[in-house]
Amino acid sequence: MTTMAEMLKYWVISRLTFWDLSIALLGLFISSCLYERLAKKGPMMWPVLGILPTIVFNRSDLHNWCTRALIKAGGTFHHRGMWMEGAYGIITADPSNVEYMLKTNFNNFPKGSYYKERFRDLLGDGIF
Template structure:
């Protein structure tokens, strides 16, 4: 019985040290990063929640440091682009390399309908030609 408790304690301590080390190394790698600080599994959700009341100012602060900001979140990643050349690259020059997909379309359909900003593939080509 005593040996089982010692083994369990050793396993818990080892897991705690491994988790702490992983988080420490993850945060250490981000010291010079220009985007939001992230946490394993949570991404930038904590920082985004803290800055919820000033979300636009928070994003502008990052975009003033770097014209493209990647914000990892649980289950998804958002990319914000402020550089005109990059915006043109995504929306015009290499549009086909950045598919929106059905999920994006279903989320944005309420706001954008099937207009050119929410269209993809053949539907987009039809909108551009008209």
């Protein structure tokens, strides 16, 4: 014997259409964008696409945009690449952070596998 809750669950699932799911995903996308825009201090991180659209929108004035984004974020912000790409990191212009990473505690900040693969020929295991 099925309960009323099970029958209601089956009825709702059987009535879902492509448009219902599309509207739900669009709502999730919009709410994620709004949260990112209103709650975070750094540049816009798009769902799935990461920082890539923001960089493309500002490609003609990238250096000035990056400077404005660092000022708005207080000198440091997190970034991530596309969803399955695996690129992520921190951009900082705060002198105390830079000194801490390069001088005080250098061994605690190794390059990740993403950057090791791409820059091994140029940088090896060091920075310069």
